[in-house]
Amino acid sequence: MKKILVGLIILMPIIFFIPFWSAFTFTETRSEDPVLHYIPMSRETNFQIIFTHSIHLTDVIESYKVIDSHKIQLLSMQYSDVAIGMPGYAEEGQTLQYENGIYTLRYEEAILKDFTLHIGDVDYKLSFNYGTKDFNLKEELVRGKSYLFEVKKLSLYEKMKGVELNG
Template identity: 55%
Template sequence: MNRKIVVPPILFIAFVGLIIFFIPMKEAFTFTEHRTENPKVYYLPLESERGFQIRYVHSIHLSDVFETYEVTANQKIQLLSMQYEDLAIGLPGSAEEGETFSFQDGLYTLTYEDNVIDSFVLLIGDVDADLAFRYLNKEINLKQQLERGKSYAFSVTKLSYYQMLRGGNLNDNRTKAA
Protein backbone atom coordinates (compact mmCIF):
# COMPACT_ATOMS: atom_id res chain seq x y z
CA MET A 1 0.00 0.00 0.00
CA ASN A 2 2.77 2.48 0.92
CA ARG A 3 4.59 1.64 -2.29
CA LYS A 4 1.77 3.04 -4.46
CA ILE A 5 1.86 6.35 -2.63
CA VAL A 6 5.66 6.79 -2.88
CA VAL A 7 6.18 5.88 -6.56
CA PRO A 8 4.08 8.64 -8.23
CA PRO A 9 5.83 11.55 -6.40
CA ILE A 10 9.25 10.09 -7.26
CA LEU A 11 8.25 9.70 -10.92
CA PHE A 12 6.85 13.24 -10.94
CA ILE A 13 10.07 14.68 -9.47
CA ALA A 14 12.18 12.70 -11.96
CA PHE A 15 10.00 13.91 -14.85
CA VAL A 16 10.23 17.56 -13.76
CA GLY A 17 14.00 17.23 -13.31
CA LEU A 18 14.33 15.78 -16.80
CA ILE A 19 12.31 18.63 -18.30
CA ILE A 20 14.39 21.25 -16.46
CA PHE A 21 17.56 19.59 -17.78
CA PHE A 22 16.47 20.31 -21.38
CA ILE A 23 14.81 23.73 -21.03
CA PRO A 24 17.09 26.67 -21.97
CA MET A 25 17.48 28.67 -18.75
CA LYS A 26 21.04 30.03 -18.41
CA GLU A 27 22.09 33.09 -20.43
CA ALA A 28 25.49 32.67 -22.03
CA PHE A 29 27.82 34.17 -24.59
CA THR A 30 28.03 31.54 -27.34
CA PHE A 31 30.57 30.91 -30.07
CA THR A 32 29.04 28.43 -32.55
CA GLU A 33 31.11 26.94 -35.35
CA HIS A 34 29.92 28.59 -38.54
CA ARG A 35 29.14 26.67 -41.73
CA THR A 36 29.73 23.27 -40.15
CA GLU A 37 27.46 20.24 -40.40
CA ASN A 38 27.61 19.43 -36.67
CA PRO A 39 28.66 22.72 -35.09
CA LYS A 40 30.28 22.69 -31.68
CA VAL A 41 29.14 25.39 -29.27
CA TYR A 42 31.56 27.08 -26.91
CA TYR A 43 30.06 29.25 -24.21
CA LEU A 44 30.78 31.53 -21.31
CA PRO A 45 28.00 31.94 -18.71
CA LEU A 46 26.56 35.45 -18.56
CA GLU A 47 26.50 36.83 -15.03
CA SER A 48 24.83 40.06 -13.84
CA GLU A 49 27.49 42.20 -15.57
CA ARG A 50 26.18 42.94 -19.08
CA GLY A 51 29.23 44.69 -20.58
CA PHE A 52 32.10 42.97 -22.41
CA GLN A 53 34.93 43.74 -24.83
CA ILE A 54 36.70 42.16 -27.73
CA ARG A 55 40.37 43.12 -27.98
CA TYR A 56 42.40 42.41 -31.07
CA VAL A 57 45.66 43.54 -32.60
CA HIS A 58 45.26 45.46 -35.87
CA SER A 59 47.05 43.61 -38.64
CA ILE A 60 48.80 46.65 -40.14
CA HIS A 61 49.73 48.89 -37.18
CA LEU A 62 50.01 46.01 -34.71
CA SER A 63 48.25 48.08 -32.06
CA ASP A 64 45.30 47.14 -29.86
CA VAL A 65 41.71 47.77 -30.90
CA PHE A 66 39.01 47.59 -28.22
CA GLU A 67 35.38 47.02 -29.17
CA THR A 68 33.01 47.56 -26.23
CA TYR A 69 29.58 45.94 -26.16
CA GLU A 70 26.63 45.49 -23.85
CA VAL A 71 24.00 42.74 -23.75
CA THR A 72 20.47 44.15 -23.92
CA ALA A 73 17.52 42.90 -21.86
CA ASN A 74 16.30 40.81 -24.81
CA GLN A 75 19.70 39.12 -25.42
CA LYS A 76 20.80 41.31 -28.29
CA ILE A 77 24.27 42.84 -28.64
CA GLN A 78 24.70 46.61 -28.52
CA LEU A 79 27.97 48.00 -29.87
CA LEU A 80 28.88 50.94 -27.61
CA SER A 81 32.31 52.06 -28.83
CA MET A 82 35.55 51.27 -30.59
CA GLN A 83 38.94 52.57 -29.39
CA TYR A 84 42.26 52.48 -31.24
CA GLU A 85 45.58 54.29 -31.46
CA ASP A 86 46.10 54.50 -35.22
CA LEU A 87 43.95 55.39 -38.20
CA ALA A 88 44.31 52.63 -40.77
CA ILE A 89 42.51 50.44 -43.24
CA GLY A 90 39.45 49.01 -41.53
CA LEU A 91 39.41 51.63 -38.77
CA PRO A 92 37.12 54.63 -39.24
CA GLY A 93 38.58 58.14 -39.32
CA SER A 94 35.25 59.93 -38.91
CA ALA A 95 31.73 59.43 -37.63
CA GLU A 96 28.63 58.63 -39.63
CA GLU A 97 25.02 59.29 -38.69
CA GLY A 98 24.31 58.01 -35.16
CA GLU A 99 28.01 57.99 -34.23
CA THR A 100 30.46 60.31 -32.47
CA PHE A 101 34.18 60.40 -33.25
CA SER A 102 36.78 61.86 -30.88
CA PHE A 103 40.52 61.89 -30.17
CA GLN A 104 41.80 62.17 -26.61
CA ASP A 105 44.95 61.03 -24.79
CA GLY A 106 46.31 59.36 -27.91
CA LEU A 107 43.18 57.27 -28.53
CA TYR A 108 40.56 57.57 -31.24
CA THR A 109 37.09 56.67 -29.99
CA LEU A 110 34.09 55.96 -32.14
CA THR A 111 30.89 55.88 -30.06
CA TYR A 112 27.63 54.44 -31.33
CA GLU A 113 24.22 55.78 -30.31
CA ASP A 114 22.01 52.82 -31.18
CA ASN A 115 23.83 49.98 -32.95
CA VAL A 116 22.05 46.78 -31.85
CA ILE A 117 22.50 43.42 -33.57
CA ASP A 118 21.43 39.82 -32.96
CA SER A 119 24.83 38.26 -33.64
CA PHE A 120 28.02 38.54 -35.65
CA VAL A 121 30.55 36.19 -37.20
CA LEU A 122 34.06 36.16 -35.78
CA LEU A 123 36.96 34.70 -37.78
CA ILE A 124 39.73 33.17 -35.69
CA GLY A 125 42.57 34.03 -38.06
CA ASP A 126 45.60 31.81 -38.42
CA VAL A 127 48.06 34.62 -37.70
CA ASP A 128 49.99 35.28 -34.51
CA ALA A 129 48.10 38.37 -33.40
CA ASP A 130 46.01 38.68 -30.23
CA LEU A 131 42.27 38.12 -30.23
CA ALA A 132 40.69 38.16 -26.79
CA PHE A 133 37.27 38.19 -25.16
CA ARG A 134 37.20 40.35 -22.00
CA TYR A 135 34.51 39.85 -19.37
CA LEU A 136 34.38 40.22 -15.58
CA ASN A 137 37.99 41.46 -15.43
CA LYS A 138 39.18 38.28 -17.16
CA GLU A 139 40.63 37.97 -20.62
CA ILE A 140 40.13 34.77 -22.63
CA ASN A 141 42.54 34.16 -25.49
CA LEU A 142 40.18 33.06 -28.27
CA LYS A 143 43.05 31.76 -30.41
CA GLN A 144 43.90 29.26 -27.70
CA GLN A 145 40.32 28.27 -26.94
CA LEU A 146 38.87 28.12 -30.47
CA GLU A 147 40.23 26.63 -33.68
CA ARG A 148 42.29 28.92 -35.89
CA GLY A 149 41.04 29.35 -39.45
CA LYS A 150 37.41 28.77 -38.46
CA SER A 151 34.52 31.21 -38.19
CA TYR A 152 32.19 31.32 -35.21
CA ALA A 153 28.75 32.90 -34.91
CA PHE A 154 28.79 34.95 -31.70
CA SER A 155 25.52 35.59 -29.89
CA VAL A 156 23.91 35.68 -26.49
CA THR A 157 21.49 32.81 -25.93
CA LYS A 158 19.81 30.84 -23.21
CA LEU A 159 21.28 27.35 -22.90
CA SER A 160 19.90 24.27 -21.21
CA TYR A 161 22.03 22.26 -18.81
CA TYR A 162 22.16 19.57 -21.49
CA GLN A 163 23.58 22.05 -24.04
CA MET A 164 26.14 23.25 -21.51
CA LEU A 165 27.30 19.67 -20.90
CA ARG A 166 27.72 19.10 -24.64
CA GLY A 167 29.45 22.44 -25.35
CA GLY A 168 32.82 23.75 -24.34
CA ASN A 169 32.95 26.12 -21.36
CA LEU A 170 35.48 28.88 -22.10
CA ASN A 171 36.03 29.30 -18.34
CA ASP A 172 37.53 25.82 -18.33
CA ASN A 173 41.21 26.10 -19.27
CA ARG A 174 41.05 22.58 -20.67
CA THR A 175 38.49 23.57 -23.33
CA LYS A 176 40.09 23.27 -26.73
CA ALA A 177 38.59 22.84 -30.17
CA ALA A 178 38.84 19.26 -31.39
Protein backbone atom coordinates in the same frame (compact mmCIF):
# COMPACT_ATOMS: atom_id res chain seq x y z
CA MET B 1 7.23 6.41 -3.72
CA LYS B 2 5.48 5.90 -7.06
CA LYS B 3 4.36 9.57 -7.12
CA ILE B 4 7.92 10.75 -6.50
CA LEU B 5 9.23 8.59 -9.33
CA VAL B 6 6.54 9.86 -11.74
CA GLY B 7 7.30 13.43 -10.64
CA LEU B 8 11.01 12.95 -11.34
CA ILE B 9 10.28 11.44 -14.74
CA ILE B 10 8.16 14.46 -15.65
CA LEU B 11 10.58 16.99 -14.13
CA MET B 12 13.80 15.65 -15.69
CA PRO B 13 13.07 16.70 -19.29
CA ILE B 14 12.05 20.15 -18.10
CA ILE B 15 15.26 20.61 -16.11
CA PHE B 16 17.39 19.02 -18.81
CA PHE B 17 16.06 20.74 -21.96
CA ILE B 18 14.57 24.09 -20.88
CA PRO B 19 17.14 26.92 -21.24
CA PHE B 20 17.81 28.58 -17.88
CA TRP B 21 21.42 29.84 -17.97
CA SER B 22 22.46 32.99 -19.86
CA ALA B 23 25.77 32.70 -21.68
CA PHE B 24 28.00 34.23 -24.32
CA THR B 25 28.10 31.58 -27.04
CA PHE B 26 30.51 30.89 -29.88
CA THR B 27 29.02 28.36 -32.32
CA GLU B 28 31.25 27.02 -35.05
CA THR B 29 29.96 27.93 -38.52
CA ARG B 30 30.42 26.05 -41.79
CA SER B 31 30.37 22.72 -39.99
CA GLU B 32 28.02 19.75 -40.22
CA ASP B 33 28.38 19.12 -36.50
CA PRO B 34 29.03 22.57 -34.97
CA VAL B 35 30.55 22.77 -31.51
CA LEU B 36 29.12 25.32 -29.08
CA HIS B 37 31.62 27.07 -26.80
CA TYR B 38 30.27 29.28 -24.04
CA ILE B 39 31.10 31.65 -21.21
CA PRO B 40 28.51 31.71 -18.42
CA MET B 41 27.10 35.17 -17.72
CA SER B 42 26.77 36.78 -14.33
CA ARG B 43 24.94 40.03 -13.66
CA GLU B 44 27.65 42.05 -15.44
CA THR B 45 26.37 43.19 -18.85
CA ASN B 46 29.47 44.85 -20.33
CA PHE B 47 32.22 43.03 -22.20
CA GLN B 48 35.05 43.80 -24.60
CA ILE B 49 36.71 42.18 -27.57
CA ILE B 50 40.34 43.25 -27.94
CA PHE B 51 42.40 42.41 -31.00
CA THR B 52 45.62 43.48 -32.66
CA HIS B 53 44.98 45.07 -36.05
CA SER B 54 46.85 42.94 -38.59
CA ILE B 55 48.20 45.91 -40.58
CA HIS B 56 48.69 48.65 -37.97
CA LEU B 57 49.82 46.11 -35.32
CA THR B 58 48.08 48.15 -32.62
CA ASP B 59 45.27 47.11 -30.29
CA VAL B 60 41.63 47.77 -31.11
CA ILE B 61 39.17 47.66 -28.21
CA GLU B 62 35.50 47.07 -29.01
CA SER B 63 33.14 47.64 -26.07
CA TYR B 64 29.69 46.06 -25.91
CA LYS B 65 26.72 45.77 -23.57
CA VAL B 66 24.06 43.06 -23.36
CA ILE B 67 20.60 44.60 -23.41
CA ASP B 68 17.13 43.11 -23.01
CA SER B 69 16.15 40.11 -25.10
CA HIS B 70 19.82 39.05 -25.22
CA LYS B 71 20.67 41.61 -27.89
CA ILE B 72 24.14 43.13 -28.15
CA GLN B 73 24.74 46.88 -28.18
CA LEU B 74 28.04 48.07 -29.68
CA LEU B 75 29.07 50.98 -27.45
CA SER B 76 32.47 52.07 -28.77
CA MET B 77 35.64 51.18 -30.58
CA GLN B 78 39.07 52.54 -29.58
CA TYR B 79 42.14 52.49 -31.82
CA SER B 80 45.28 54.49 -32.46
CA ASP B 81 45.59 54.44 -36.27
CA VAL B 82 43.13 55.38 -38.99
CA ALA B 83 43.24 54.43 -42.65
CA ILE B 84 43.21 50.78 -43.67
CA GLY B 85 40.18 49.23 -42.01
CA MET B 86 39.74 51.89 -39.31
CA PRO B 87 37.37 54.86 -39.74
CA GLY B 88 38.78 58.38 -39.66
CA TYR B 89 35.37 60.06 -39.40
CA ALA B 90 31.98 59.47 -37.75
CA GLU B 91 28.91 58.53 -39.74
CA GLU B 92 25.29 59.23 -38.80
CA GLY B 93 24.56 57.90 -35.30
CA GLN B 94 28.25 57.96 -34.35
CA THR B 95 30.70 60.38 -32.73
CA LEU B 96 34.48 60.29 -33.11
CA GLN B 97 36.82 61.77 -30.53
CA TYR B 98 40.62 61.96 -30.64
CA GLU B 99 42.42 62.31 -27.31
CA ASN B 100 45.95 61.37 -26.16
CA GLY B 101 46.67 59.52 -29.41
CA ILE B 102 43.53 57.36 -29.21
CA TYR B 103 40.46 57.54 -31.45
CA THR B 104 37.18 56.63 -29.76
CA LEU B 105 34.26 55.95 -32.06
CA ARG B 106 30.98 55.87 -30.09
CA TYR B 107 27.75 54.41 -31.40
CA GLU B 108 24.32 55.76 -30.45
CA GLU B 109 22.09 52.87 -31.52
CA ALA B 110 24.15 49.99 -32.87
CA ILE B 111 22.08 46.97 -31.80
CA LEU B 112 23.01 43.48 -32.99
CA LYS B 113 21.33 40.10 -32.60
CA ASP B 114 24.61 38.30 -33.29
CA PHE B 115 27.79 38.55 -35.34
CA THR B 116 30.38 36.25 -36.88
CA LEU B 117 33.88 36.23 -35.45
CA HIS B 118 36.76 34.77 -37.47
CA ILE B 119 39.68 33.35 -35.49
CA GLY B 120 42.61 34.14 -37.77
CA ASP B 121 45.60 31.83 -37.94
CA VAL B 122 48.06 34.60 -37.09
CA ASP B 123 49.93 35.24 -33.84
CA TYR B 124 48.13 38.46 -32.90
CA LYS B 125 45.96 39.14 -29.87
CA LEU B 126 42.26 38.26 -29.86
CA SER B 127 40.73 38.28 -26.41
CA PHE B 128 37.30 38.44 -24.83
CA ASN B 129 37.18 40.37 -21.56
CA TYR B 130 34.26 39.84 -19.21
CA GLY B 131 34.21 40.90 -15.58
CA THR B 132 37.62 40.09 -14.14
CA LYS B 133 38.40 37.35 -16.68
CA ASP B 134 40.32 37.56 -19.92
CA PHE B 135 39.68 34.75 -22.44
CA ASN B 136 42.36 34.26 -25.10
CA LEU B 137 40.19 33.24 -28.06
CA LYS B 138 43.25 32.14 -30.07
CA GLU B 139 43.89 29.44 -27.45
CA GLU B 140 40.27 28.61 -26.56
CA LEU B 141 38.83 28.34 -30.09
CA VAL B 142 40.17 26.77 -33.29
CA ARG B 143 42.28 29.06 -35.47
CA GLY B 144 41.10 29.45 -39.04
CA LYS B 145 37.45 28.83 -38.11
CA SER B 146 34.52 31.21 -37.85
CA TYR B 147 32.05 31.34 -34.97
CA LEU B 148 28.60 32.83 -34.61
CA PHE B 149 28.66 34.95 -31.44
CA GLU B 150 25.36 35.29 -29.58
CA VAL B 151 24.06 35.92 -26.10
CA LYS B 152 21.43 33.33 -25.27
CA LYS B 153 20.05 31.02 -22.63
CA LEU B 154 21.37 27.47 -22.50
CA SER B 155 19.76 24.32 -21.21
CA LEU B 156 21.59 21.83 -19.01
CA TYR B 157 21.84 19.55 -22.06
CA GLU B 158 23.50 22.32 -24.15
CA LYS B 159 25.91 23.10 -21.31
CA MET B 160 26.87 19.44 -20.99
CA LYS B 161 27.28 19.00 -24.75
CA GLY B 162 29.13 22.32 -25.23
CA VAL B 163 32.58 23.45 -24.14
CA GLU B 164 32.93 26.00 -21.35
CA LEU B 165 35.76 28.47 -21.97
CA ASN B 166 38.17 28.71 -19.04
CA GLY B 167 39.76 32.12 -19.30
